Amino acid sequence: MQYEEIKEKIKFIVENPIKEFKPDALKGIIDRYYKNHPKSQKAFERARKIIPGGVEHNLAFNHPFPLESKRVWDCYMETVDDVILTDFLMCGGPIILGHQYKPLIEKVIEVITEIGPAHGITHEYEYLAAEQLQKHFPSCETIRWLQSGTEADMLAIRIARVFTGRKHVIKIGGSYHGWSDQLVYDMHVPGTKLLESHGMPKPIYKFIDSVPPNDIEALREMFKEKRKVAAVLVEPMGGESGANPVRPGFNKEIEELCHENGALMISDEVVCAFRLHMGGGQAYYDYKPDISVFGKIVGHGFPSAAAIGGRADVMSVCAAGVSGGKKAYSGGTLAANPLTCTAAYYAMKFVEETNATEKATHAANRLSKGFNEVFEKHNLPWFSYNFGGTVHFHTSCVFGLDLGDPIQSGQIPVRKDFMGEMGAALVDQEIISVAGSRFYTCIQHTDEIVDKTIQKIDNICAMVK
Numbered sequence: 001m002q003y004e005e006i007k008e009k010i011k012f013i014v015e016n017p018i019k020e021f022k023p024d025a026l027k028g029i030i031d032r033y034y035k036n037h038p039k040s041q042k043a044f045e046r047a048r049k050i051i052p053g054g055v056e057h058n059l060a061f062n063h064p065f066p067l068e069s070k071r072v073w074d075c076y077m078e079t080v081d082d083v084i085l086t087d088f089l090m091c092g093g094p095i096i097l098g099h100q101y102k103p104l105i106e107k108v109i110e111v112i113t114e115i116g117p118a119h120g121i122t123h124e125y126e127y128l129a130a131e132q133l134q135k136h137f138p139s140c141e142t143i144r145w146l147q148s149g150t151e152a153d154m155l156a157i158r159i160a161r162v163f164t165g166r167k168h169v170i171k172i173g174g175s176y177h178g179w180s181d182q183l184v185y186d187m188h189v190p191g192t193k194l195l196e197s198h199g200m201p202k203p204i205y206k207f208i209d210s211v212p213p214n215d216i217e218a219l220r221e222m223f224k225e226k227r228k229v230a231a232v233l234v235e236p237m238g239g240e241s242g243a244n245p246v247r248p249g250f251n252k253e254i255e256e257l258c259h260e261n262g263a264l265m266i267s268d269e270v271v272c273a274f275r276l277h278m279g280g281g282q283a284y285y286d287y288k289p290d291i292s293v294f295g296k297i298v299g300h301g302f303p304s305a306a307a308i309g310g311r312a313d314v315m316s317v318c319a320a321g322v323s324g325g326k327k328a329y330s331g332g333t334l335a336a337n338p339l340t341c342t343a344a345y346y347a348m349k350f351v352e353e354t355n356a357t358e359k360a361t362h363a364a365n366r367l368s369k370g371f372n373e374v375f376e377k378h379n380l381p382w383f384s385y386n387f388g389g390t391v392h393f394h395t396s397c398v399f400g401l402d403l404g405d406p407i408q409s410g411q412i413p414v415r416k417d418f419m420g421e422m423g424a425a426l427v428d429q430e431i432i433s434v435a436g437s438r439f440y441t442c443i444q445h446t447d448e449i450v451d452k453t454i455q456k457i458d459n460i461c462a463m464v465k
């Protein structure tokens with residue numbers, strides 16, 4: 001689906017009342033959820049006593065309560081209630097070979113048992129993994145390992161400020177770059193600005209700004225207004241992994257604008273690397289950032305995996321050690337540990353050898369096409385599109401709300417609630433997705449599994465008013 005068509009469809013959905021489930025059907029979905037997941041419900045009650053809110057991560061939210069997982073394999077997740085879900089959550093994106101991919105697990109076990117998971121000094125896997133990453137991301141002349149995407153984005157803006165000697169950082173409204181103090185600014189829904197910025201004194205935001213998605217003129221104006229821009233930070237597919245899709249050419253325009261003005265471009269490849277293209281968003285959309293940020297996907301879901309790479313002169317300001325000059329300070333005791341770097345090295349090798357990106361894209365193309373056929377059959381305005389192995393499933397389009405419109409701006413809660421109900425409807429059909437609105441594919445999602453999933457979406461659509 002082309003950009004213009006996507007924008008038209010989002011506009012139609014946000015300008016009209018949301019489609020809702022028939023009351024009886026919704027009652028059935030929720031009743032079955034309680035009936036089929038009693039152990040998860042109990043687990044949640046227990047968790048709430050020891051963990052604030054009972055869940056640690058937005059991904060784990062499910063309506064009416066979170067599910068407890070027992071195990072995962074291939075493209076499946078089994079819950080503590082022995083319900084087997086077809087998994088399109090894929091741990092939030094990093095799993096593209098499938099869960100428990102045996103050759104990868106074997107290599108990691110070998111390291112844990114024979115080499116040791118963490119040494120505190122350097123190890124060969126650190127260089128092997130960095131070389132492997134650089135092979136696919138030639139813009140990354142040097143690379144540093146970190147432990148989360150949040151950290152890597154945080155360091156990226158610090159490096160840009162030290163290197164350029166400037167302070168302003170601009171993000172694209174609605175984008176997600178982790179939860180560090182400054183980058184929660186204008187997150188999820190474009191225009192929400194300080195909505196999520198509790199616990200951070202306002203002066204922290206003095207040097208962070210955002211522009212509306214895909215608006216190069218607004219960005220140009222901001223460059224004029226704030227002459228000392230250190231960097232512009234992008235999610236290559238558009239905000240929240242392409243839920244607000246990028247306009248073709250926008251990333252390249254940003255690169256040019258940054259370089260005309262002495263600023264750096266930071267490409268956040270946390271979701272795009274390997275999942276969109278082996279060379280990430282920058283290869284897919286053909287632009288050359290100064291700094292690239294990597295997260296969970298480099299370690300294929302193994303913990304403590306993230307990296308930052310870029311031009312050697314830029315990256316030199318984050319060199320470790322106590323040598324002179326102004327440094328962008330960074331640390332992390334467990335960064336670059338052999339376990340993570342082994343996982344990263346072999347995950348990248350296996351993704352390449354198995355053509356995982358192409359296979360996940362094939363599954364995503366088929367899934368998205370099938371969803372659209374079902375929506376059309378049921379005469380629903382809902383729609384789907386995919387960027388590589390990331391499928392968007394737009395029903396209430398909360399990310400597309402125009403906060404300048406007084407009617408739409410009040411609709412965040414109701415449209416979010418509908419996404420919760422959709423999540424429950426998907427679980428009712430034994431499917432788990434990201435927040436009822438995004439499906440990540442992997443090489444284990446065969447045509448047969450995809451076609452069964454499309455059939456289940458057909459069942460869900462039959463329950464809508």
Ligand SMILES: Cc1ncc(COP(=O)(O)O)c(C=O)c1O
Nearest residue numbers: 148149150176177178268270295
């Ligand atoms: C584009 C993007 N950047 C950064 C992050 C933060 O990564 P982490 O959760 O590893 O801190 C995420 C997480 O989903 C992301 O999608």
